[in-house]
Amino acid sequence: MPDFQAWTTRILKRTEGALEDLLPPASVAPERLHAAMRYAVLGGGKRVRPLLVHAAGEVCGASPDALDAAACAVELIHAYSLVHDDMPCMDDDVLRRGKPTIHIQFDEATALLAGDALQTLAFHSLSRPALLADSAVQAAMIHDLALAAGSRGMAGGQAIDLASVGRQLDRSELEFMHIHKTGALIRCAVMLGARCGAPLDRDEIDRLDRFGKLVGLLFQVVDDILDADGDTATLGKTAGKDAAHDKPTYVSLLGLARSRAYAGELLDEAVGEIAPLPASGRLADLARFVVHRRF
């Protein structure tokens, strides 16, 4: 997929530029906080959520500028969640994207505040004046992001995850956790991109929503496989930490082979959902990329 690779490179570059512009310079007071925010966000990460925003934007012919703002918003929510997730009272991890985590590189208080301010910056990005011609759609997008990120979405998923350590979850409980913890924001990335352009009809929106939900699960299954299978150097984070923390994963529940088969099924279903939509090839490529990124 040479075209997909060129597209990915282009979107990653513009996302990096948009994040760079949005994050206050480290020379502006409070300097240490701004340095920590930039350290947490720039120069790393797969940027799967921004890629999903832009790919979904192709379906509705969205303006690239609006997509940048939405892409930054979801990526900043994701980045803040990683900063807080790595803190000693949560996962207590020292390595992320091959670099020391924020509370190691800076200090715990700065990590806490940097995470807080990154979340705020996400809403700052999405509430930019004149983002879209229709401000009511913009307000609805902000509402969607808040729902996806909050206690009934991502933050709630982290709480469920915490409560599950050391417990034996069944498959539906594990799925419930992941639908919140990673699924809600990935699904939201697709829906935000899909709202930045010409209005879609109900069936199109439903298909994209189901696609987002499936890709969210797919992403987690693949993550569990990589965590069980990979090593710290390729992952850029501490490998095998789920098992070490006695956390339930798809691999611990289904085994490696059945987890791989499940990933394949989710991929087929996701791609099938969007097949009838115009200009959905990029989304399908992206779903395949999520699966094949490292195995």
Place this chain on the structure above:
Amino acid sequence: MPDFQAWTTRILKRTEGALEDLLPPASVAPERLHAAMRYAVLGGGKRVRPLLVHAAGEVCGASPDALDAAACAVELIHAYSLVHDDMPCMDDDVLRRGKPTIHIQFDEATALLAGDALQTLAFHSLSRPALLADSAVQAAMIHDLALAAGSRGMAGGQAIDLASVGRQLDRSELEFMHIHKTGALIRCAVMLGARCGAPLDRDEIDRLDRFGKLVGLLFQVVDDILDADGDTATLGKTAGKDAAHDKPTYVSLLGLARSRAYAGELLDEAVGEIAPLPASGRLADLARFVVHRRF
């Protein structure tokens, strides 16, 4: 001021009801997170920011429903900042509003996530569909709140505060810190209320903005006086903790008598700013209430 007291009681009651409705029930999963969020927000707090939102709304004849959503948004940002501020890596406090702080009553991870989710819920509240007839104004209000809460506002002020522990600040540095840490959100409360009704002209907006800035400072000066002067029982939080943490305050810089005189000057100036505005009596009463609440 019997009328002011009746008004305050009425606004506090409706704010409590609006917060109650907005916060997910503790019976909804994740239960522990929702219980912590409710514990952090309900049944306590002076609700100065919601009162400011509603008082500013009187100047522009705003709809009470829109004011409730804005009032909840600023109060939730305030509440989240207290939860995180009390954590061991920040102020490490065990008492707030006369009750154990969240990380004591629950645990540190739950405090972290509850604070995170309360911030998200603030933006959820302010992005409610059809909050105002003009969605562009709504988006602008969300943008204002994000600016006031983020690294160039409240979160930035907390970072400056952290960096100042043990250092001797001069008056302008102290003011710079407070303008961010508490001032930005108080000012934002006034401006959010002022945008929920009929559009105001430039001079009116500027007067309200200066009023908000002055009341923000006033609030901090009074807080420093109470911290130095009060006892733990009346404050509902650990008294004298600023001195114990070697934190710079107006009292440590100016002494108690000059701090009181400064509060008086700020009050006169604030009330003078809004005197020409119609229906601004409530805001003036509220500024007086901030000063006289406990001394």
